[in-house]
Amino acid sequence: MTTSTTVTDPHDEACPGCRKTVGVRQVLATPPGVYEGACSGCGMGWAITTVNPQPYLDRLTAAVERLTAARSLSRRLHALAEEAPMITNEELRDRLLALADRARALP
Ligand SMILES: [Zn+2]
Secondary structure, X not given: OOEEEEOOOOOOOOOOOOOOOOOEEEEEEEOOOEXXXXXXXXXXXXXXXXXXXXXXXXXXXXXXXXHHHHHXXXXXXXXXXXXXXXXXXXXXHHHXXXXXXXXXXXX
């Protein structure tokens, strides 16, 4: 379905060709993702799409979770390094192996 509206509000989209808002027409092609514009002043037509930000937010969230998990692991490793002189080799080995398991399980 295609609908057409004439832009009268001066704050609306300006024509990318002549920078004027007078005579600019928005043709809503597939709202809310895409709209097309047309300028009766210079004859330019254009289309603007809105990128769905969700995949990027999901990726950013995953990256932050990975960083948080890695930082937590790093803190445990530092703590273990400080305790190392006070614990037995077996315990040190076991705890290092446990940390290695956690590192492998990082998201
Ligand atoms: Zn124009």
